[in-house]
Amino acid sequence: MSLEIAGIFFAEALFVTVMTCRWIILVKGNRMFAAFASFFEQMLNVLALGMVVSHLDSPIRILAFGLGYAVGSLSGSWMEEKLAIGYIMFQIIASPESKIPEILRNAGVGVTVCEAKGNDSAKILIVSVVRRRWAGQIAQKIEETDSHAFVVRTEPQALKGGYLLKSLRAANQDAIRTMMK
DSSP states (O other), X not given: OHHHHHHHHHHHHHHHHHHHHHHHHHHTTOHHHHHHXXXXXXXXXXXXXXXXXXXXXXXHHHHHHHHHHHHHHHHHHHHHHHHOOSEEEEEXXXXXXXXXXXXXXXXXXXXXXXXXXXXXXXXXXXXXXXXXXXXXXXXXXXXXXXXXXEEEEEOOSOOOSSHHHHHTSHHHHXXXXXXXX
């Protein structure tokens, strides 16, 4: 019986982990992989659910199912964070003297700079799109370079053209990795 309880817990945890990742992958536009993952997701769901429904008089099975779901939610969100699929757009408002554009460009990151007018002074608006897996390191580099900059990070829904596509080539990826060290 304890092996079945563990089986319910792990099957449900794995089911929810796969489901969470599949939804995120689907939202990011990879329909084929999401469809493939849904096959395994549902097999795990039927397995775990079957072990609970066949013994609804067993509260420990229901508890294992619920705990598996909760743990699966945590592990799915953790896994999605580690996969870091997609892109992040930085919008940075800084003083015209800021070295942020130079630092990012030297790292091979595409940067667009526009003049802007703040409440009390002239500013620049810096826009840059990077792979999500690099976003934390880029944000840290921005903070180190100009701690007074106003930084907004958003996730773009679609990308077309621009310097980003060029910067994803191997040479520029190496430059970004070097900057992050």
